[in-house]
Amino acid sequence: MTAPIHATPAAPGRPAGVAVLGSTGSVGMQTLNVLSGLPERFQVAVLAARTLSPALLAQAERFRPDLVAVSAPPPPGVILPPGVHLAAGPDAFTVAATHPAVSIVVAATSGHAGIIPIVRAIEADKIVALANKETIVCAGELVMSLADERGVSIRPVDSEHSALWQALDGASPEAVERLILTASGGPFRKFPAEALANVTADQALAHPTWSMGGKITIDSATLMNKGLEVLEARWLFGVPLARIDVLIHPESIVHSLVAFIDGNQIAQLGLPDMRLPIQYALTYPERLAGPWPRLSLATQGMLTFEQPDCDRFPALALARQAGEMGVTYPTALSAADEIAVEAFIAGRIRFTAIPEVVRAVLEAHRPDGPLSFEAIFATDAWARREAARIVACS
Ligand code: MG
Secondary structure, three states: OOOOOOOOOOOOOOOEEEEEEOOOOHHHHHHHHHHHOOOOOEEEEEEEEOOOOHHHHHHHHHHOOOEEEEOOOOOOOOOOOOOOEEEEOOOHHHHHHOOOOOOEEEEOOOOHHHHHHHHHHHHOOOEEEEOOHHHHHHHHHHHHHHHHHHOOOEEEOOHHHHHHHHHHOOOOHHHEEEEEEEEOOOOOOOOOHHHHOOOOHHHHHOOOOOOOOHHHHHHHHHOHHHHHHHHHHHHHHOOOHHHEEEEEOOOOOEEEEEEEOOOOEEEEEOOOOOHHHHHHHHHOOOOOOOOOOOOOHHHHOOOOOEOOOOOOOOHHHHHHHHHHHOOOHHHHHHHHHHHHHHHHHOOOOOOOHHHHHHHHHHHHOOOOOOOOHHHHHHHHHHHHHHHHHHHHHO
């Protein structure tokens, strides 16, 4: 982390206010699970989701936040619990992320819609616990320099980046020889190339070790998820892409490693349970007791590692290329992937067409000027249209 790290700022004896953006998603629900175990430390001040669903209403009833924020118009006649305010509309996530009762924003939405609320949270000096990949993949250069400028800390929630953060323990990028991100390899790790063309969405959605949302599970099966994580690691830790490796580790126990210039390597281990990195991001620099099951290496037995196969899983190399080309190429990559994954889940393209769609969009992309938020959003819209066009023609 290049930004100075602040301790969680709560007045003594008063719990810190937390905004959970994307509270009804997988990471959002696990965040609420962690927060419900630490009521003396944290108060759920804001819940935000796309729609005012029964799940969000149940969360509002249980946690009684100051604010519930939804980006879609709420259904008529819905009544929130007493004392809970409602913000609705396109700016609702920004209102949520900058709410005065909030000191920590857990950014657990997926997609490009997460970027602006996170930028506003940084400008409002909130601590950001970041699970939204697009913010750093697309806008890492802009967001990290803004965070540096404001002295705001961005704490990774993704298990691999949490592992790197913990293993680095404040070491400078110059002390790092390599960052090594582990990947489970997904459900098709052992599939021959010919068989990959015929795998179904149901097969791809059955992740061997992690339980996650649909998009990220497909991205894990193509290894695009790992490619996006390499791009994130570069900005989060200030280490060049050429010094970031991927290592397949099917058991998902070693969550990543740092190889230092003196030959020492430090790894972080744990059961594949998102509540561990979520709680660490919330309580940093403290470690508090957690009620979850413990890793026993004796019970676990063998841990195995292998090189990723970039021929069968070309998404990894595509992500790296997009990162090397810079500017808005990572945005084009991530937006095209979102459309291609949707088309695969809907049965409109084959599994192996996902990276082909992404490659075609990258090849057609022509960045327009230097990196800016405007350029990112324009590229995002263009890449979605271009990917949809390619899907329709295939
Ligand atoms: Mg991850």
